[in-house]
Amino acid sequence: MGIPRLRQLLEPYAEQVDLKGRDIVIDGPALVYHILYQCLGHATSLFNLPSYSLLGQTAIRWLNELSKAGANIVAIYFDGYLPSAKEPERKRRLFDLSKGLRSYFSLYPSGVPKGSSAAKEQVPMSFSSPSTVGGPSKKLPTPAFLVPAVLEALCASETYAPVIKLVPGEADIFCARHVSLSGGMIITSDSDLLVHDLGHKGSVTFFSSVEFKTHEGSEIATAAEYASLRICERLSCPRDKGLSSLAFQVSIDPQVTLQRAIPLAKEQANSDANASEYASFMAQYLSPEIMERVSLEPISGRLLDPRISELVLSLSFLKKSDSTGGAGNGTKQDDPDVAMYLPFLADSPARTSGWESSTSLRQLAYAVGRLLTTRPISSVVEYRRLQSLPGGARVEIPPVSEIDQQCLRLIDNMVKIRACLAEPELRWVVLAIHEDIVWSQTQGKGSILSLDMLQAEANGTLDIGTWDFVHLHAQVQGIYYSLRMLQQICDVTSRDRQLPDSVCTLRRDIGHISLLHDFPSISEFAVLFKKARANVDLPAFVATLGLGDDIAARVRSIMDPPQKKGKRKRSKRNDELNRAGTPVRQSSNPFDLLRGG
Template identity: 45%
Template sequence: MGIPQLRRHLEPYAERAILDPSNVVLDGPALAYHVLGLCTRTARKTSPLEQPSYELLGRTAIAWLKRIQSCGLLVSAIYFDSFLPASKRPERIQRLIKSSRDLIKYHSAYPAGVPGTSSRHAAGDADVDLFPSAWPAERKAQPPAPPFLVPAIIDALRSSPEFGHLVKLVPGEADGFCARHVRQHGGLVLTSDSDLLVYDLGQTGGVVFLADIAADEETQRLWAPQYIPVHICKRLSLKPEAGLRSLAFEVSRDPHLTLQQAVERCKAGQATSATEDEYSDFVDLYLSPEVASKLEADHVLLLDPRISEIVLRSLKTKGIATTSPGNKTISKRDDDDALEMFLPFLLDCPARTSAWEASKATRQLAYAVLQSLRGSDVISMSEMRRLQSMSSGTNLAVPKLTEIDGLGDALLARLYEIEAGLSDPNLIWVTLAIYEDIAMTIDRGRGSPLSLGVLRQAASGEIDPCSWEFLHLLAQTQATYYSLRMLFQVLKFAAHHTGTLSTPLSKLVRYLARLPSLPDFPSARTFAQTLLELREGGALSSLQTLCADYGDAMLLIRSVQEPQNDNKSKKRKRRAPPGGTTKPRSGNPFDLLAGVGD
């Protein structure tokens, strides 16, 4: 996450040279975002339609790693964090608030629709320069990064024969594990995070920033500035035992200090005397990392980072000891019962309800399964979606353990019911997403389902992939897919941890094994075609079966099937009273799965 100005201050003290053959470890999240930067360097950054596919991102990550190995660097490990310490929560919240505000700015910049694909660039087809000499800046408002970037990179690396065994999804923050690896074995950390400069990297360990690496095509060697903390401390006449921690502390407290001023404060001992407690807390962040249960670390490799975090936090609240900075064992805290899920940030319309809302019942079932890991009830879960200010997130009730099997049966029955009407089973998941949107709208008793409006546009040949309606429905569909992926991974982990699953949940996990991989999730470039295929694949008949009791929804579904009657449908809609003839539904949030009130 980085300390502002620290890297800039230390740039003159970096050793600029050819990277000799050596062992390197990768900061996994930094690698993922570096690859994203490589793939979007020449794209139209204001358009989500020009964001690279997950397939291209994964392929580029592997190509980049192969290239640095061919130039003499030996990749020893690629660390991804799966359990961020509580001390990072305020910073994560601030990042989420910034992302939310940036999304609002993006929507305000393009209220009538986002920019499309430029004629000079075929989205996703451009050659990727692995070591560019320049990084063009973009000052205009941009969409958020692809929501599943990091897990997509992890999946691609896991499937690679060369690098799969090097992926380490660690039960803590990746920075600390990268530093510990280099401290114990020597070598370099490749990262984009200046925090790595503050860790103890041993006598020979160093840091290289990913964007600084250049390739010499003639000699097939790599060149980059190397930041060796021990050497930098010696040149600055700082005590080697403190490393750069005291300097980083001074810079973090006052980013406006010059390097000379910060060094003078370090030498005067101001950091350790005037603010001893504050300095001690700062130093603790860069000692041995706080980790969750090591007992489950191997199986955590099968989880996405954000999913593994909530799973490991559930294990932590069970009373399993954790290791804090300084290798001290800490016990369960009073706030450990407050579980939070930081959901991937979607490109949805900020003027509408969060795209995560329609699929919440699936995630509530996943959270309910966590109780089997925890050994006690989970009363509620706070989901971190879009945030405008410091907040505890969106609170979701969690079903009791006794309700889990019934909810699992209900979801499986719904999936079978959808599949029965389809000629293409690949449409199961998107049909479920459409149904969830319809059900959410009916639950609220106002308005028309967004999904049916967009489907009607597709049927009449008027669909606009740049419209916010299209993008919001896409985000809701992505949320449905990922919620099912979350449920699948939690069920798999629960089976491993407890040794068994009930019969209903075992059947459900087998069905969910059919979920598509992240590269096959709907995207801004593929979703319009998927919506067209729904009409031909029998999805509308399945939706009619599911929505048989909802008069207004049935009329809208028929208007999608018969777009030539659209004008008559509009007249009927104008004559209908506000709210139409929608049948009221129970306020129970689990009725969507259990079918209560249908």
């Protein structure tokens, strides 16, 4: 984002300053992507993507470096809602991500490179500017849950949790408001912040200009400061509209020189030339779309994920509109469109979206979320991988009358899945197999991906670099995040109204779903998957969940290849325990298998 070349044109007017003693306001999403860059290095493989644990640790270490240098971090803002005006841009970005994934797929059609997946991850020892180091492959997809993983890590920090702000609008709007009222310096990667009214004591710097040094045993942090009022004085532009008028001229003609843009900006600031176009340009900064008076306070010490927050706020807005006789956007009265921009999964472009197999879990989440409004919402439009614009897949919401049945079925399935586990760390493998089988049967698929992968493992031919295995891991991520959505939507809905008993039970049972730093990377998932055939009672799994005779026969064929004696004895012991009606692992909570550990 940002205005092309605006920062470049103003760079000669930035002042190098020491950050010691300065109040710092941080653009949260920009921080996250800066941290990703520090962790990626020259990565070209999905197997080299940093884990969520590493991303969180690195973010905290970067902030620690800033604090040790004497900077005072007063607020870190994260988007909790993006305005409707951003929809075309968001869809275009998603389309570009999808195009990039297809390009990556065409670059490695026979399978992704393994890279150095065995190498131990380490927090970077020093932090570099993007201008001084090489970067990762531009086609390499980013970790799907990048922003919520870093946000979760910061919220778990005693030092930084108090300054984290999830806001009902765009983070940059609230960053600008903060320094306009209280002064301070914003650290961002978005040149749009130069257009905002930053007040008399507000300024901007960019992550790429922040440098950490040690001088005579002391930590020092310096950065290039862009103080809009001082820049306007040096350019002899009006202090109130100088930079905004200059930015407007650059947005019209990105190739304009500063010498040419300055007189045009002065003319713009002192006349009505291009008044309507300028007003349209400034609307996003002067009258942003935000959801005032909506609580985004932490629930049980945890903030909502930004994309889940956006869904919740959209539903809350519909409730508010309904109570006043309005219609949300002022045009629709019945069954308004509600959008969910799902995180982008690195799945196989040769297959349907990795989100498909977990659709039923999100349908239940949407059904619970619909309790926040009395508006007649029958579906949610999900945006995931896009083949064309505007795209979107409409997902039907089950009626309220079916919520009880679906909650009870989910709890029952989890009880049965837990009984088939020899080791709790295999929970995500088993969930992936279950959801994949059920979805494939529902869709009438002749081939079931998870069973094909298990068969390959049994035959000794499993290649974890194939796009089929990459896709299976994407489906696991979809299952995890769909359960996370269900958990968070249950939490926030319970704050607004009395939930049905079945939803309360489900909410209590999934309240301890694994944190993102415990979720397996593709390399870790590959290790777990190879253990699953010998350490999961697959015949009992198929029988107890009623997956059908065809599936049972397929599983028997997977179990046929010779196994090591020790593993076979363990499987027989599991059979005996299940025939006796005794679960392999004792627990009063059917969702203990979702806990980290």
